[in-house]
Amino acid sequence: MSATAAAVAQPGRPPVGQLLRAWRERRRLSQMDLALEAAVSTRHLSFVETGRSKPSREMVLHLAEHLDLRLRDRNELLLAAGYAPVYGEAGLDAPQMAPVREAVRRVLAAHEPFPAVAVDRGWDVVETNASVAIFLEGIAPPLAQPPLNALRLTLHPDGMAPRIANLGEWRAHLLGRLRRHVALTADEGLAALHAELAAYPCDDPEPEVDLPGPADVAVPLRLRHPEGELAFLSTVSVFGTPLDVTVSELAIESFFPLDEHTAAVLRAAVG
Template structure:
C-alpha cells in the first residue's frame, strides 16, 4: 500500500513534465528504452518506478537537477543531487574559476546569478551599469531582473527599454517553461507588473547581429551585448543553476569609455 501511494505521488509529476515537453507516452518510452505501457502504469500509479527509471525518464524529459530530486523523493527514493553552498570548501575550484572569469573580463562588466536571477557576484565593471540604481535594489539579496527592469533600477536609463524588456522577459518565460519553477513564475509576474511596452528588435546597425542594451550614461549612450556561460556537466544543484553573464562593448564609443 505504501509503494502504491508513493507511485501515485510521482506519477502525476512525471505526467506533467511529459506534457510540458509535449511528448506522448510512446515517444518518451522509445527515447528512454522502456514501453509505453510501463510509462502509463507509472503515471497512473499502477507501478512504482525504481530510482534508475525515475532518473532515466527525467533525463529524457530534460528535468532540472533540483526537480529530479523532487521526483526521486516523490517516488520514495533518496535524492542524488547535492546542493552545496558556493562558499563551502569543496567548491573552492569552482569559486576560483568564477573569480578568474570575472577578473579577467575587466574592464568590461560581468556578473554571476543563480537559478532565480539573484546576484551572486560581479566585477568592478558592473559599477558603470549600476550607477543611479536605487540602493535597496542592489542590497542583498539583489535580483538582476529587478535591477534591470524596475522603475527605480536601470530601466529609466535604458534607451531601447521596450525591446530589452521583451528580450529579458522572453528569456525568463522560457526558463519558467523549462524548469517549472514557481519562484521564476512569480518573478515573471512581478516584472510584468512594472508596466511598459514590449517591443521587438529595431534591427538598427547595432542589432543586425545581436540585440544590444543601449544605456544612457551622462552625455554618452553606451551600447552592450552579452553572452551567458554555464558550468559543463555539473553534478551539484548550485553549479547547475549558476550563470555567468559577460557584457561586451557593441561600438567603439563604449569600448573607449570602458578603457578610459
C-alpha cells in the first residue's frame, strides 16, 4: 500500500476542510482575510472548507503556510486531505540527526560559563551545558529524573520556585508564554501542562500584565544564591530553516548575567 493510500485509509480523522476552518478561526481570520493573504478565491476556499472541493497537496501546503502552522500540523492537514506527509520526524538519536545534535551541543558549549538549555515542543530538556547546574541546586530528586521538564522544574514548589526571588513575576511570564503557545498550536499536551503549572501554589503577587519600570527592558530571572542574588536575562533561539518536525520544534534558551556579580559567580562555578 502506498503512503498516500495509507493516509486515505486512516479512520476517525476530521476532514481537511474542517481542520482548515478551525485553524482559520483560531487565527481570527475571515474567509476573505485568508483568501486575500493566500491569493485564492473566496469561493474556492469556501468549497474547500465545506468539502465541496478537494484541495491539491500544493494548495494544502499553501494555505498552511499562510496560516503559519507548525510542520507537525501541516503534516496533519496533508493526512486529512488524503496525502502523505512531506515533513519527516526523526528522533534526535537517529543517525541523520547527528549534525543537529552536534550543532546544539556547540551552541550550548559556546555559551559557557552561562547557563543554556535545549528543549523540545513540550519544554522537555534534551540537552544542557554544565552551567545549568546552578539552577538545579536544591531541587527534589524526583524532579531531576528524565524526562526533565524545564517549566515544571522552574515553577514546582520542590523545584526552583523557592529560590526565585521574583517568583510571581517570573511565573506570570512563563505561564503567559505557555498560554500563547497553546493558543497558537492548539496542543492538548501543552494545555495540560499549563493547567498543571497554574495550579502550583505561589504566595508572590502575579502581575496580570508586564508593566515595566523606568529602567526595565525585559523580565529578569532573580535567583537566591548563597553568594547573593543572581540576575539573568534570557533569549530563545530556534533553527532558521527546519525541514524536519523535530528540528522545527527545538529551542535553545540562553541565560545571560544581568550584572557583574552574577557573571563572576558563574565564572567561579566552572573554575
